Amino acid sequence: MRWIHAAGRGLLVLVVILTGYAASGVRADGGATGGRGPLTLATAGDLTGYLGPLLAGWNRAHPAEKVTLVELPDSADETRAQMATDLRDGDRHRFDVLNIDVNWTTEFAAAGWIRPLPRDRFPLGALLPPVVDTATYEGRLYAVPYVTNAGLLLYRKDVLAAEGVPPPRTWAELERYAEAIAPKHGLAGYAGQFLPYEGLTVNAAEAVYSAGGSILGDEGERVTVDSAAAREGVGFLARGVREGWIPRDALAYKEEESKQAFQDGRLLFLRNWPYAYVGASAEGSKVAGKVGAVPLPGPDGPGTSVLGGSNLAVGAHARHPDSAARLIAYLTSERVQRQVLTRGALPPVRADLYEDPELVAAFPYLPTLRESVLAAAPRPKSPRYDQVSLAVQAVVHDAMTGRQTPEAAVRRLARELAALSHR
Known part of the structure; x- marks a missing residue:
């Protein structure tokens, strides 16, 4: 699993497991009353190999709480x-602390799988404000943000410069450039992550949010998707496929496939996470030196990205909750967050790093990413998020492939989400 995700790949999602040898108590407010010991940290898909050196630093300073790194599946x-299977096992669990996708916090907290955390043990005031909201449920802190992310629009700056036009700020400009300029340069117009999986949920939510709509409200208790804004957002994606400025190949794209298409010089525009900018700009890329990045466009100006990333949470049956909290504080410290970016190419959650001149010189997209994160919104919160996401994927894919009109698709999605909320 990658932290890009919105899910999906590239944004590399870690799962942290802390395994100890002695049980310990927890205060009613979620604070640990004791309990330190060796730790096991499991990660799914640490593709850049940055985490080992980070943990080596922890192990040198905390020999009695040594962390062993274990990897889970990449998906x-x-x-x-x-994780869900393990957490349901109660006392037989292996997972004490988990680094979960930002959108799993509500589900895991509602299920009682993770425990509330004391706010005063963590540097919440130093974090980008929107990321903290992803770590709360019913007003309580159930996790600590570790990595954030927001979608960006990557574009071929050499092509737009040759045409004498700025990067698009609206859907109309994006459509016009994708339809008229891209073919002149042997390129397809626009792509995102449109295979029916979590990435399509993210792309669909961004389209709906950018049009001023929403999908769910009140922690998933209220269905809000049946709106003109939602129909406009789904219609934007469906129209792109129907008119050809979104290539049909993109209906099978996840993060990696879409990144590769852009990196190989086959696309004018790509919606993806910042890691795709890094890959497309790297030595060996066919478009190195020709890549720009701007916030996602919307109907009348900049749109709204979905927040990606991951949060660190402590399992309800954690055996060493004090060690868990200490490791989380370490991983969210300024020094370590800097290494998360420089070694892992993962967007940090600490606000000051986005204005650091040295980091901005090395990662030119940081100011744009900061702008996108500050304007971003979480995916719909729901204790049944996995089922919500499956419904969104299926319905929007049917609209994009022409099986249903956007209007019919939105009505169907509203019915399916309403049925979920009453289960």
Whole structure:
């Protein structure tokens, strides 16, 4: 599982497991009353290999709480399934602390799988404000943000410069450039992550949010998707496929496939996470030196991205909750967050790093990413998020492939989400 995700791949989602040898108590407010010991940290898909050196630093300073690194499957869905199975096992669990996709916090908290945390043990005031909301449920802190993310629009700056036009700020400009300029340069117009999986949920939510709509409200208790804004957002995606400025190949794209298409010089525009900018700009890429990044466009100006990333949470049956909290504080410290970016190419959650001149020089997309994160919104919160996501994927894919009109698709989605909320 990758932290890009919105899920999906690239944004590399870690699962942290802390395994100890002695049970310990927890205060009613979620604070640990004791309990330190060796730790096991499991990660799904640490593709850049940055985590080992980070943990070596912890191990040198905390020999009695040594962390052993273990990897889980690369797939977000498989990792979530393994985590859920383990957490349901109660006293037989292996997972003490988990680094979960930001959108699993509500589900895991509602199920009683993770415990509330004391706010004063963590540097919440130093974090980008929107990321803290992803770690709460019913007003309580159930996790600590570790990595954030927001979607960006990557574009071929050499092509737009040759045409004398700025990068698009609206859907109309994006459509016009994708339809008229891209073919002149032998390119397809626009792609995102449109295979029916978590990535399509993210792309669909961004389209709906950018049009001013929403999908769910009140922690998943209220269905809000049946709106003109939602029909406009789904219609934007369906129209792109129907008119050809979204290539039909993109209906099978996840993060990696879409990144590769852009990196190989086959696309004018791509919606993806910042890791795709890094890959497309790297040595060996056919478009190195030709890549720009701006916030996602919307109907009348900049749109709204979905927040990606991951949060660190402590399992309800954690054996060493004090060690768990200490490791979380370490992983969210300024020094370590800097290494999360420089070694792992993962967007940090600490606000000051986005204005650091040295980091901005090395990662030019940081100011744009900060702008996108500050304007971003979480995916719909729900204790049944996995089922919500499956419904969104299926319905929007049917609209994009022409099986249903956007209007019919939105009505169907509203019915399916309403049925879920009453289970």
